[in-house]
Amino acid sequence: MGDLLMVINEERLEKIPLEGPLYIFKSCVSSNVYPGIEACTRKILESLGISVVDTDQQTCCGGLTYFTTISSEDTFLATVARNFSVIEEIASDMLVICNTCFNALHYFEKITEDFPNLKVKVNEVISKIGRNYNEGKVRFWHIAEFIYKAKDELARKIKFKLNGLKIAVHYGCRYLRACQEVAIDNPESPTFLEEVVETLGGTPVKYKEKDLCCGSGKMQRYTARDLSLQITARKIESIINEDADLILVVCPSCLAVLDNAQMELEILERLDSRIPVLHITQLIALLLGFDPNETLGIQVHTTPVTPFIEKLMENATEEG
Amino acid sequence: MVLVLEQRDKVLVEETLRILGEQDPLACYQCNKCTSGCPIALVRQDFRPHLIVQQTRMGLKDVLIKEEAIWYCCQCLKCVARCPQKVAPYEVIFALRILAAEAGYSPKNITKLLQSFWNNGMVTTPMIIVTKDFAEVTRQTLGLPAPVVDTEGLRKALKTTKLPTIIENLKKRKKVSKKD
Numbered sequence: 001m002g003d004l005l006m007v008i009n010e011e012r013l014e015k016i017p018l019e020g021p022l023y024i025f026k027s028c029v030s031s032n033v034y035p036g037i038e039a040c041t042r043k044i045l046e047s048l049g050i051s052v053v054d055t056d057q058q059t060c061c062g063g064l065t066y067f068t069t070i071s072s073e074d075t076f077l078a079t080v081a082r083n084f085s086v087i088e089e090i091a092s093d094m095l096v097i098c099n100t101c102f103n104a105l106h107y108f109e110k111i112t113e114d115f116p117n118l119k120v121k122v123n124e125v126i127s128k129i130g131r132n133y134n135e136g137k138v139r140f141w142h143i144a145e146f147i148y149k150a151k152d153e154l155a156r157k158i159k160f161k162l163n164g165l166k167i168a169v170h171y172g173c174r175y176l177r178a179c180q181e182v183a184i185d186n187p188e189s190p191t192f193l194e195e196v197v198e199t200l201g202g203t204p205v206k207y208k209e210k211d212l213c214c215g216s217g218k219m220q221r222y223t224a225r226d227l228s229l230q231i232t233a234r235k236i237e238s239i240i241n242e243d244a245d246l247i248l249v250v251c252p253s254c255l256a257v258l259d260n261a262q263m264e265l266e267i268l269e270r271l272d273s274r275i276p277v278l279h280i281t282q283l284i285a286l287l288l289g290f291d292p293n294e295t296l297g298i299q300v301h302t303t304p305v306t307p308f309i310e311k312l313m314e315n316a317t318e319e320g
Numbered sequence: 321m322v323l324v325l326e327q328r329d330k331v332l333v334e335e336t337l338r339i340l341g342e343q344d345p346l347a348c349y350q351c352n353k354c355t356s357g358c359p360i361a362l363v364r365q366d367f368r369p370h371l372i373v374q375q376t377r378m379g380l381k382d383v384l385i386k387e388e389a390i391w392y393c394c395q396c397l398k399c400v401a402r403c404p405q406k407v408a409p410y411e412v413i414f415a416l417r418i419l420a421a422e423a424g425y426s427p428k429n430i431t432k433l434l435q436s437f438w439n440n441g442m443v444t445t446p447m448i449i450v451t452k453d454f455a456e457v458t459r460q461t462l463g464l465p466a467p468v469v470d471t472e473g474l475r476k477a478l479k480t481t482k483l484p485t486i487i488e489n490l491k492k493r494k495k496v497s498k499k500d
Contacts, residue, residue, distance in 0.1 A: 031459065031467050032444040039462040057470045059441035067395060069417040070426065070434055070490070072482040082477055125480055129473045177397035187401040213359050217394025223427040224392060230363040231394065297462050299451040 008148075008192060009184045016141050016149045020051030023091035025083075025105075025140065027098035028060050029252035030279075036297025037097055037252055040285035041143060043295055045095075047157055047288050048150060057086040063104025077118060078125045080108040085126060085133040097143045097281065099174035099251035105140050106179040142175055144250040144280055145184045148192050151199040159289035162202030163315040165308075168244040168275075169193040169204060170235075170258070172251040173213055193248065196280070200287060209238035214254040215261060232261040233270045240275055246308045247277040255279050262303045276308040277301070286312070332379040335419060345412055347405040348373045354399035354409050360392050367392050369399055369409030376412050385420035388496050391427050421486075424494045431490045438478070438487060441469040 022045060030037040045052050062079030065071035087094060096102040112119045112135065123132055147154065176187040185192045188211075194204035215221070215232030236258065239247055249255050258277045265271040278286070282296045286309070292298045298305040348370070355361050355370045367389060375384055384390060390413050399408040420426060433443045440446070446467050449457045459467060478484075 026467070028442040028444040031442060032446050033449070035457070035459045035462050035464055038459075039464055042464075054465065056465065056467075057473070059469050059471070059474050060437055060443050062437075064443050065434055065437055068433075069414060069421055070486070071437075072486060074481040075478055075483040075486075078477050078481055079474070082474065126477050128480060129477045131473075131477075173396040173398075177401045180401065187397075211398065213394050213396035213398075215394070217360075217396070220392075220394050222433070224388075227360060227363060227392060228394070231359050234359075234362070295462060297457060299453070299455055300449045300457050302452075 007186060009182075012182060012184050013145070013149055015139075016146055017093045018048065018050065018150060018153075020045070021053045021091055022050055023053050023055075023087050023094040023138075025061070025087075025094050025096045025098075025101055026058055027096075027101050027252050028064070029256050030097055034252055034255055034279070034297065034300060036295065036300070037255070037279045037281050039295050039297065040279070040281040040290065041095065041097055043285050043288065043290050044147075044154075044281060048153065053090045055086055055090055058083050061098075061101040061104040063100045063107070066104070067100070074121075074125070076104070077108065077112075077122045080104060081122045081133040082126050082129070082131055084108075084138055085131040088134060088137040092138060094138055094140050095143050095146055096140050097252065097279075099142075099172040099178075100253060102140065102142045103174040103178040106182060109136075110181070142183075142250070144175065144193065144196075147280055147284060148184065148196055151196050154284060154288075155199045155201075158200065158284075158287040160287050160312055160316045162197070162200050162287070162312070164201070164203050165246065165311060165315065166205045166242070166244045167197045167202045167246050167248050168207055168210075168239040168242065169197060169248045170210070170214060170250075170254055172249060172254045175250065193250070193280070197248065200284075205239070205242045205244045207238045207242045207244070209235045212238075214249070214257045216253045216257040221257065228257075229261060229264060229268070229270075232257060233265050236262060236265070236271060236275065240271075240273060244275060245311055246283070247275055248280060248283060249277060250280050252279060259301050259303050274303045276303055276305040278305065278308070332376060332381040332384075335381075335415075343407045343411050345373055345376045345407055347407050348377070349405060350374060351404065353402045353404065357398045357402055358409075359396060359398070360394055364392060369393070369413070372416070373407065373409050373412050376416065381419070384416050385423055385425055386497055388427070390416045390420060391496065420496075424489065424492065425496050426490065426493055427496055431487075431493075434483075434487055434490065438475065438483065439471065441471040441474050442467070 062076045066076035176183045197204045215228045220228040393413045
């Protein structure tokens with residue numbers, strides 16, 4: 001049964017660029033709270049020999065405030081169009097390191113396609129600051145699908161193999177489910193991250209709440225903290241039950257919630273033990289041999305990542 | 321819930337339709353696939369997304385927009401992936417939240433996100449993160465360029481959108497009532 005659903009969107013996979021120059025789309029949470037994600041993305045691209053271009057003009061994707069319905073459609077559209085207009089000056093492809101950013105860019109493309117007059121309107125708004133956005137000039141790719149495509153090359157380059165360490169993958173809500181039209185895997189029973197884990201020598205863990213939200217619930221962390229914590233607790237308990245060594249996420253918001261909530265849950269006596277959480281870019285950079293503090297920035301995680309790194313190093317030494 | 325028929329709002333379906341476009345609440349046949357996969361329904365017995373769609377069809381606008389329930393949805397989009405009629409509760413709730421916010425009902429704690437977006441161009445602010453060992457970490461510590469963003473340009477563009485009014489209105493927010 002499971003195999004029947006394992007359909008990777010080959011057509012899209014084919015188009016994902018493995019050559020530079022690429023732009024890394026900055027996400028609010030990763031830029032300011034977990035900067036390691038962005039640093040690791042740069043190092044991964046460097047290791048693959050892909051050049052990176054940058055600008056200091058890009059702002060928030062506009063997605064969080066719009067999807068939580070606290071801003072308006074015109075605000076959202078203008079923000080995305082302005083960003084596209086900034087980036088199209090320097091690159092034709094960009095990598096997106098956050099599910100919500102990916103969702104925002106995808107949603108923008110979808111509604112401007114459905115309602116072409118919005119393109120005209122939005123260009124009128126950004127023309128006031130001398131900007132213009134050209135449809136389809138910049139293509140965007142999720143970092144997880146990029147890594148999926150580069151997995152074999154990465155597996156050849158890594159210094160440490162996962163050597164059977166048990167990894168629980170978490171897909172997050174806003175890549176597969178929100179962007180079904182373009183995502184490389186299906187939203188109901190995805191497997192592409194498990195494939196990445198296997199390629200890197202790890203053992204993907206099956207756990208009951210795999211498709212459960214991390215508990216971020218977009219604004220839930222702000223508006224209904226208790227509900228949010230209950231969801232997170234359910235998720236983490238289900239992972240700890242399977243004796244996993246690490247939770248692997250592809251979205252900075254999921255990282256923030258799963259990493260921070262564990263401390264709160266421990267204080268509330270809802271959780272007896274902790275489990276480290278890493279973004280996929282951090283795990284790859286770690287395996288490539290980059291420094292846990294200087295590149296991954298694990299010192300900002302509230303749930304210590306060192307137990308996982310120690311296991312990784314132990315295994316590596318045993319292997320000789 | 322107990323139905324109070326006087327609370328019916330005949331135009332609610334039309335209003336949600338205006339926001340949803342082709343997704344018609346009337347197409348829902350209450351198959352319950354959404355609720356059976358809903359993470360919030362797991363932890364709150366009184367949150368039943370398919371019933372929110374039903375209440376929308378019935379035009380219970382007052383109940384829906386003033387109560388906290390529509391803000392429980394964690395927007396995980398599982399119901400979107402599952403809905404056979406393409407009118408997932410997520411979409412309906414999204415429309416209801418817009419109607420609620422337009423009427424001045426929105427939960428607290430969200431103003432600062434929007435304010436930060438307006439001030440810094442990001443919903444988070446550039447910060448020095450202090451670790452457990454009292455080390456200070458910034459983007460620069462990890463070799464990243466400072467997050468200088470062109471906030472002036474962004475604000476200038478957004479001045480012509482609804483955003484400045486929304487920020488003003490959020491300050492005059494009405495209280496959302498708790499569900500029993």
